[in-house]
Amino acid sequence: MEISELGEFGLIDRLTAGLNTVNPSTIRGVGDDCAVLRNHDTDILVTTDLLLEGVHFDLTYVPLKHLGYKSAIVNFSDVYAMNGTPKQITVSLGISARFTVEHIAELFSGIRLACEIYGVDLVGGDTTSSRQGLVISITCIGEAPSDRIVTRGGAADTDLICVSGDLGAAYMGLQLLEREKVASAGRKDFVPSFDGKEYLVERQLKPEARRDIVEALAKAGIVPTAMMDISDGLSSELLHICKASDAGCRVYEDRIPIDYQTAVMAEELGMNLVTAALNGGEDYELLFTVPLHAHDAVSAIPGVKVIGHITKPSLGCAMITRDGAEIPLRAQGWNPLKGETDK
Amino acid sequence: MEISELGEFGLIDRLTAGLNTVNPSTIRGVGDDCAVLRNHDTDILVTTDLLLEGVHFDLTYVPLKHLGYKSAIVNFSDVYAMNGTPKQITVSLGISARFTVEHIAELFSGIRLACEIYGVDLVGGDTTSSRQGLVISITCIGEAPSDRIVTRGGAADTDLICVSGDLGAAYMGLQLLEREKVASAGRKDFVPSFDGKEYLVERQLKPEARRDIVEALAKAGIVPTAMMDISDGLSSELLHICKASDAGCRVYEDRIPIDYQTAVMAEELGMNLVTAALNGGEDYELLFTVPLHAHDAVSAIPGVKVIGHITKPSLGCAMITRDGAEIPLRAQGWNPLKGETDK
Numbered sequence: 001m002e003i004s005e006l007g008e009f010g011l012i013d014r015l016t017a018g019l020n021t022v023n024p025s026t027i028r029g030v031g032d033d034c035a036v037l038r039n040h041d042t043d044i045l046v047t048t049d050l051l052l053e054g055v056h057f058d059l060t061y062v063p064l065k066h067l068g069y070k071s072a073i074v075n076f077s078d079v080y081a082m083n084g085t086p087k088q089i090t091v092s093l094g095i096s097a098r099f100t101v102e103h104i105a106e107l108f109s110g111i112r113l114a115c116e117i118y119g120v121d122l123v124g125g126d127t128t129s130s131r132q133g134l135v136i137s138i139t140c141i142g143e144a145p146s147d148r149i150v151t152r153g154g155a156a157d158t159d160l161i162c163v164s165g166d167l168g169a170a171y172m173g174l175q176l177l178e179r180e181k182v183a184s185a186g187r188k189d190f191v192p193s194f195d196g197k198e199y200l201v202e203r204q205l206k207p208e209a210r211r212d213i214v215e216a217l218a219k220a221g222i223v224p225t226a227m228m229d230i231s232d233g234l235s236s237e238l239l240h241i242c243k244a245s246d247a248g249c250r251v252y253e254d255r256i257p258i259d260y261q262t263a264v265m266a267e268e269l270g271m272n273l274v275t276a277a278l279n280g281g282e283d284y285e286l287l288f289t290v291p292l293h294a295h296d297a298v299s300a301i302p303g304v305k306v307i308g309h310i311t312k313p314s315l316g317c318a319m320i321t322r323d324g325a326e327i328p329l330r331a332q333g334w335n336p337l338k339g340e341t342d343k
Numbered sequence: 344m345e346i347s348e349l350g351e352f353g354l355i356d357r358l359t360a361g362l363n364t365v366n367p368s369t370i371r372g373v374g375d376d377c378a379v380l381r382n383h384d385t386d387i388l389v390t391t392d393l394l395l396e397g398v399h400f401d402l403t404y405v406p407l408k409h410l411g412y413k414s415a416i417v418n419f420s421d422v423y424a425m426n427g428t429p430k431q432i433t434v435s436l437g438i439s440a441r442f443t444v445e446h447i448a449e450l451f452s453g454i455r456l457a458c459e460i461y462g463v464d465l466v467g468g469d470t471t472s473s474r475q476g477l478v479i480s481i482t483c484i485g486e487a488p489s490d491r492i493v494t495r496g497g498a499a500d501t502d503l504i505c506v507s508g509d510l511g512a513a514y515m516g517l518q519l520l521e522r523e524k525v526a527s528a529g530r531k532d533f534v535p536s537f538d539g540k541e542y543l544v545e546r547q548l549k550p551e552a553r554r555d556i557v558e559a560l561a562k563a564g565i566v567p568t569a570m571m572d573i574s575d576g577l578s579s580e581l582l583h584i585c586k587a588s589d590a591g592c593r594v595y596e597d598r599i600p601i602d603y604q605t606a607v608m609a610e611e612l613g614m615n616l617v618t619a620a621l622n623g624g625e626d627y628e629l630l631f632t633v634p635l636h637a638h639d640a641v642s643a644i645p646g647v648k649v650i651g652h653i654t655k656p657s658l659g660c661a662m663i664t665r666d667g668a669e670i671p672l673r674a675q676g677w678n679p680l681k682g683e684t685d686k
Contacts, residue, residue, distance in 0.1 A: 012470055016465070019465060026430070034467070039383065040385075042383075044484075046433060046466065047467065048435050052437050052475060055472055088378065088389070092392070101348075101349060122372065123372040128393055129346075132473075133474075135480075
């Protein structure tokens with residue numbers, strides 16, 4: 001059977017079917033942003049990401065330092081998405097012959113900068129040659145008090161659905177970078193034009209993990225009922241939360257936070273703005289649910305927006321458009337095992 | 344600067360120069376078989392390995408199930424090498440288009456079998472497409488009581504140097520498989536001949552981690568002063584222990600354990616047997632040091648052999664040959680960043 005028939009999540013389901021755990025320290029395995037290992041009253045969170053040249057990044061326009069920074073950030077984001085704090089990472093690199101020591105030092109300087117800013121220790125890894133372009137595999141270990149862990153599975157009917165920041169900008173940044181790459185082909189003196197779109201480029205090349213939101217939630221005394229980070233697009237992640245929580249949802253088109261530059265770029269490219277915001281991916285914003293009574297407290301946190309609410313599962317998952325129509329949510333986010341057409 | 348000028352360890356030294364840790368839970372970072380994270384009186388061990396098609400394995404003669412098994416085992420081995428117990432792994436896969444669901448299920452069945460046998464839980468990972476052949480990145484998390492962790496750095500003058508099992512067989516297995524691969528080129532009806540050399544093939548394709556030795560040491564009340572697993576060859580690993588422990592060593596050629604099949608194969612290939620045993624790599628046996636007074640207890644453990652002793656650092660690291668000559672030990676083990684000529 002072709003792997004594309006199953007896609008990433010279908011393949012993972014197949015591979016992990018009937019998988020049991022035997023160690024008492026294993027609290028939660030496959031299926032959330034992180035695995036959860038218990039040790040006394042502290043939970044250890046573990047997450048890992050594999051980034052391959054030509055699939056996840058294009059060194060034509062991604063500077064190595066930015067790549068290193070982002071590779072670390074996407075892992076930190078998964079730990080914050082469980083309401084934890086990233087503490088350590090391991091970094092494995094497969095390096096092909098065209099890279100020099102200076103190149104790899106540049107990549108590493110980005111990883112080390114991210115570690116410095118987020119207070120994370122680089123504790124190990126593996127380094128080898130590659131015949132296949134650059135390979136980056138990072139595993140992040142985080143911590144959280146056992147009673148503070150937030151999974152995808154706790155959202156309940158009437159809970160409010162919240163997102164941090166704005167959506168779709170990283171995707172538009174990618175479109176912009178790809179456009180300039182095409183325009184630059186064969187022209188040595190080409191200077192890409194990002195005027196007025198710097199935010200989009202920054203969101204694509206140098207995302208941040210929302211530690212500030214996790215800290216603000218803690219300060220406000222709010223423990224989300226469910227949470228995850230938005231890496232594959234809002235639609236896909238909402239469906240994950242609703243499936244894990246056995247719930248439905250309604251989100252409102254006019255509540256989805258979108259930056260002005262994102263809107264301008266979508267207009268320029270003739271793309272549907274809301275589709276980009278729903279399915280764009282790589283935002284690394286937090287998507288979370290809180291009980292209804294937390295409405296005022298959560299609304300008071302800068303950068304957090306309530307975009308809808310959780311429903312009974314029988315109502316399904318849908319977006320209410322500006323004109324009041326209900327459109328079922330579909331996972332059209334980036335599926336790295338289904339090929340470019342799904343992007 | 345070309346990466347080959349520095350080699351793997353030189354590059355790692357360069358990349359991690361001046362690296363500090365900021366989290367109190369980080370006890371030990373880069374530089375041993377595992378990182379060590381402390382949590383109350385338990386230490387969490389973390390190790391990771393990146394395996395790339397064409398560099399670490401050749402699917403012409405490596406069955407996918409064996410590859411999965413070995414990929415897990417090499418990580419378990421690193422945890423045992425710190426006197427710990429592996430508990431969880433994450434598995435990340437980069438899968439190129441020529442693989443079907445059945446192929447990946449076969450690979451995974453080997454990983455799951457290793458997990459079952461060693462009592463390890465598979466708790467997460469990442470799955471993506473690859474344009475570059477198969478990529479396998481595994482991270483293993485283990486546990487040990489804080490006072491039982493064994494690093495590379497504790498060997499002291501007069502300590503006995505011990506190894507488990509026998510050395511060089513996995514390397515000879517690789518030579519044999521490569522020979523049969525060459526012989527089979529272009530011949531569809533080719534049947535490889537492994538008669539009388541099954542042990543060598545098994546050592547290469549299906550190594551085991553020496554949990555039994557770690558358990559036997561514990562039962563005998565022996566805590567090694569230093570320990571690591573032999574993945575790059577005895578010479579290389581002895582030099583690591585001596586460097587980390589600020590010590591020298593003497594090992595005796597006639598004490599190095601070598602299987603009969605290894606000797607026959609070396610003879611057939613016209614290779615120096617001791618060189619193969621010293622530098623072959625991929626044995627995944629344990630190399631450890633114990634205080635002199637543990638001589639009788641350690642000698643009584645089946646499969647453990649005393650091969651020499653630790654000296655003052657000023658004496659350097661050397662092997663005493665059968666005719667009494669002293670030959671300095673050199674790290675000629677497999678260096679994946681120095682190219683094939685070093686192999």
